Structure formats: structure tokens, C-alpha cells
Amino acid sequence: MTRFATLAILAASVLAPACTDDLPPPNTPPPGSTSGGTSDTFDHENDQISPWDLLQRIEVEGPPSYTSHTHSCPKVRYSNLGSLLTDIGVNAANTTQLSAGELYTDGYNALGGPNYANRIRENIGITISGASKEFDIFAAAAPEVMAAFTSTTTNALQARCPGAQLFDTSGSVPTCRPDGIECLIGVPPQSEHVDYCNLTITNASTPAVGQQLAVAAILAAAYTCE
């Protein structure tokens, strides 16, 4: 050990008790608190993320660099929403007042479409205004979507999902069919999808309204994120 280190230890051993003598009496903060008392220290917020929770989350979901790519939730881009509407049998160019096509065309700004002229990129975040406008379009589109399933003329939806039907109307109350839901959401539905869909029909003010509500809610939930 060097002479300097020896001197440092010696000085510390002498000075430490002296310092300790000057310390105020211990002040144990109450559980969950970060202050000694309301009159002397500031009780700042202490609910940061637990590192253990964070570790567990990373183990389940993967690191942020991975999960932000695979599980991020950007809004459906304006042009893609138009393509989607066309694919499910909606006339996106419809100019009839309050039709899905008219809401889509007039909703460009509310949907956060790109403003290239002003060098503002498309807003990819989900906002109340954008999401509500998108859901409004789906609600207005529901009758068109239902008609596309049953139409006798071939349309984009039938070309994509030949033979699929959304509702079984043979009973007194229509029931939902998995093949139709699959056509709407693009993946095989779970049994809960069908159950919720049927519940929507039975709990609505009328079965006819319930069918439209089911279509609107299924589309909104499936296409909240791109």
C-alpha cells in the first residue's frame, strides 16, 4: 500500500466520527414517501417504473427496439384506408352526403393525411379526431359492407372472399358467421369474435342496428392500428 493511501485511510478514520457527530438525528420517512416531513422536504413523486416490472416486460415482449417495430400502433394511413374501404365493398369515391365515401374524402385533414405542400408528413399517431373520423366512416360503411356480402354482382369483397357470408339469417335473429368475420379482419377469427358479434346483435336496440354495429365495431377494432 502506498504512503498516500495509508494517509488517506488514517485521515478518514479520524474525520468520519467527527462528521458523524454533526449529523442530524436519523429521519426515517414513512413507507412510500420520499420526504422526512411536509415542513422540511419536498415529497416528490416516487412512482417511477419498477426495474423488475420493466425486465419482465422486456422478457415477454422483447426489447423496445424490437417491440416498437413489431407491436407499435400507428394509425391507418389515409391512402391505405381508402384501399381497405374498396376491398370490403365500399365505394370510397361516393359523394352522397354522409356516405362512407364522402366522409372519407372530406375527412382528409381530420384523418391526419399528409400535407406535402406545407411539408408536414402524415400524422402516424392515433388521435381522438383521427380515430373518431375513421370509426365514423366504418359506421357509415356498415350497410354497404353488408350489402357487398349479399350482392348478386361480383364486387371487390366477393372477389377477395368468394362464397363468404357475414350473417346467417335463417333464424329469427341473425347470427354471425366466422367466414364473414375472417373476410373483414383478414385473419381467422377466434370463437370470441363470433360470440361478441352475436351479443352485439342481440343487445342492440334492434337486430338490424345490431348487425351494423357489429360490422362497425369489428372493423374499428381490427383497423385501429395499421
Add this chain to the structure above:
Amino acid sequence: MAKHPFTKRDEHRELTRRALIKWSVAAGAALGVSRAKVFDILEKTAGKDTAFAAATNPTTRSVHVVAGNGGLAWFTQFWPFPSIAAANNASFAWNFPGKQVLVAGTDKPLYTGPVTPWATMAATQQVTVFQCGNNETHTQQPQSVVGLNGSNIFSVASALQSASPSVIPLVTIGNVDVGTAAGAATPANVTAATGIVDLFNSAASRAGGLLSKTSDAQLYKAHYDAFTQLNRAAGTSTTKLAYTTASGAAGFLGTNLSAKLAITAADNTRYGITSTTRSNVAAIGQAFIIGAKSFAMGLTNSIVLPAMDDDPHGAFDGGDINIVPQQLTSIFNAFMADLNGMTDPVTMENLWSDTVITIHGDTHKDPITPAGWPDGTANNSNTVYVYGAGHLLSGWFGDYTSANGGTAVGFDQNGAAATYNGTNQAKYAMAAIAYAIAKRDSRAISQFANGINISGVFGRPQTM
């Protein structure tokens, strides 16, 4: 002029701060931390200024009053021409000689009178007035006081505000003209202020719509939430915030806003609107009442409304000058009080500091001739009044004197007095309005301002 090293340093620092904000918000989203929490953390680590910059809206909201067909003349009783007020001459078209007060602390001269609204606000918050544009007597759609290098300032405002999405970005009432600007929103037009209420209702929530019944709207929201839970990624930290927002939107979709936006008796009382209020004054009040509520709910960014439209030649002769300005004052004061009492849903600040108000018209009429209050103005001049929410220098740029039977005083690009040039001065004025709406962001307005410098000349410099 070459930039000062301190300016360069500040600009660089601002870019760095933006990068920090961008990174922090993105990282917070990735970790499932709420935006509010991110702002808390930013405040602790990078300081209040950075947290404030992260939380704030990039633009203000705006209300544009177009007082056509001589209606602008009423506003000369709010904020008189400095030389006319100072002359203290009872024969001029200023109804309160001897009662004018020179506001202390404004950047340029500004007089107020007994009916001036917002008179108690701080000097830095007082209005900015530009003597600019041309006399366009008897039109409801003046052009010389709204143009900025080929664009219309109302459309420029909506283009700038597109950085803050809202349900309907730009609402117009009546036959006001909002012209065009690159990237501007398409205006939603209603014939009267009360029509705005229906404008914001979703198609689904309107009468006969899919969600017009409350029970169906509630069912839709509940089942939307249920369906989203079937998405495997819906429970991950990275999508939590987005789905929470979307769930709120699903609830919003079925909300009929009529009750929340409709004008109540209490609103009318607050604004002083009674059966004796002139209908054109009450119409402004109705637009203000619904406008303030719409801003508070984040439904729109900008409202353009017509005003007065009454060509008051006989105001002094018939005594209306003792009635109408007082009624207008009550409405303007109540509007500002409403804004002051409402919170911006994004910034959580009072709306009065987040709203720019402009007043345009075709002619301010002859300030030195009350009899018949003629339309003609010296040098063919015009006026624009701006409440810049503290972003602009306060007081008058330009003036109107009684010299030689009336002389309009102009200003140059440095804000100094100059020979009247309505076209150039209007450009400076409109660029200044854009600057205030962009919250002093010179870069944001550059493509419209086209080289006009506002910071430090007509507007307060951006603070770091």
C-alpha cells in the same frame, strides 16, 4: 444580415432540444410511459422549458372576424387611431374625446377608451394594430387585408395549424372568403353560428344515425373495447396508449355534442346578449360562445366569421355610436373571459394564451368626419386589428392623422414610420399574424412569409 453567433447557438440548441423531446416521447411510448409522465421526467432532467416545449401545441387556435360593408368602423371606437385620440377633438369621429388613455408599456402607442375590451390586460398582451391594405368600401370579402404573397391568411392559418389535428380544422360562417394557401384545410361552412353545433356531431351520432340512441352508442363502445382485447398486441406496452386513445374516440363517436355546444341562457347572460342586443352583434356573440366551447373540446382550430355588415353611416348622427360599441364590448370581454376560464385539452393551459384573434374589414371610414361617417379614407388606407396572444409587439404600426384633411401613416419592413404603402404593409401584417399563430416559429411561416422578418420587428423573438 449575418446571424449573430448567439442566434446561431440558440438555433442549434433549439434543434438539440427538439431532438431530445422527440427521442423522449418516442422512448416513453416504447416503454408504455404516458405523455404526461414523459413531460414530468423531462421537467426533472432537462428543465421546465424543455418539458413545456414538449407539451405545448406548435400553433395557436385562431378566430378571424371579417367586418365587411363598413362594419370595421365600429372597431375604431375600441382602439382609436393614436393621432386622432391624442388630438382630443370633439369634432372627430371618436366618440370619447377626453376619455382616451394612452396605455403604458406597450411597444407602440395604443389608446384605449371607455368601451375598449380587454383593457385590463397587461401591456404586452394588448392588441397590435396595422394600418395596412386598401379601402375596399362595400364588400363583405375584402382581399387587400388578408393576402400574404398570393395566399389568404385564413387559409395560411389552417395550413400552419395542420400540425395539430382536430375534428374539423377550419369552420367558416356565412359568405366569408378564405381563399387558398398551400396545404390549407377545406373549410366546413355553416350559414349561422348555431349551425356549428351540428357540424361536430359525427355522422353516426346524428338523428337517424347508427349511434343516435344512447344505448346503441354505449353498446358500440363496450363491444369495440371487447373486440380490441382480442388483438394479441393490444395488451403490450407499446400499443397501450394508442388503444386508450382509440377507445376514447369510440366513446366520442357516439356522443351527441348538441347539448355540450348549444348556447344556453347562462351563456347569453354572460355575454350580455338580451332582446335589445342588435342582431348582428348577437351573431358575433353566438359564434364566440360556440367557438370557445369548440376550442375547449379540441374540435376545431380556426373559425372565420362575418361581422356587423351594417355600413353605419349614421352612427354618430343617429346615436348608435352610444349603443353598438358598448354591446360589442360586452361580447368581446365575455369571449376573452371564457377563453381565460377554459383549458386547452392538449396544453392544459388557458385558451386565452393559445388563441389569436384578428379583425379585418373593407373600410374603417373617415376618422375625422363623424357626420355621415363617409367611407373614404386618406391614402385609400385600411386597418387590421390583431390580438396576438402575447406573440406580437403591442400597439399601432402606422397611424391616421388629421393633417391635410387626413393622412394615413405607413410603416416599413423595420416597423418604422414611412409613407403609406397599403400592399406592402398588409404583407407585413399578415406575416405577423402567421407568426403569432405559429407561436413565433419563423421557419414554419417561411414559405408563406417569403423572407419577411417578423421576429423582433413586429413579433416578439422566440424564447429559448
